[in-house]
Amino acid sequence: MKLYRGFKNLPQIDTIITTRKNRKPKHLPLELHEKVDEYFFNKFGIKFRSQSVFCTGKMKSALDYGKVAIIEPVGHFEICWSPKCYDLIEIEDFNWMCKPPLKPN
Incomplete structure (x- = not known):
């Protein structure tokens, strides 16, 4: 499977993208971002929300x-x-991950 990533400014070919250690969410509420990170860390040992390079197969x-x-x-x-x-x-x-549940916007 190919991995794709969207960029505001397309990097040069062969650019090395390093994994950030403090990524902040663009679209998810910060509280949810942190809860999901906690879930991933407890399950996999990696904070896949804040310490990763986001890609997609689509x-x-x-x-x-x-x-x-x-x-x-x-x-x-x-x-x-x-x-x-x-x-x-x-x-x-997302409320299944959040205790207490998130308040609606």
């Missing part, structure tokens, strides 16, 4: 974030992927 989804590039991992890497959810923002009911 070019159309990557286009929503800008100009598209194919991403090729280099060296050791981990992937968090689900056939049930291409983008976490697609899930409408």
Whole structure:
């Protein structure tokens, strides 16, 4: 499967994208972002929300974030992927992760 990523400013070919250690959410509420990170860390030992490079297997989804590039991992890497959810923002009911539940906007 190819991995795609959308960029506001498309990087040069062969650019190395390093994993951030403090990524902030663009679309999810911060509280939810932190809860999901906690869940992933407890389950997998990795904070996949704040300490990862986001990619998708769907070019159309990557286009929503800008100009598209194919991403090729280099060296050791981990992937968090689900056939049930291409983008976490697609899930409408996050309250199962949040105690107490998030208040509606």
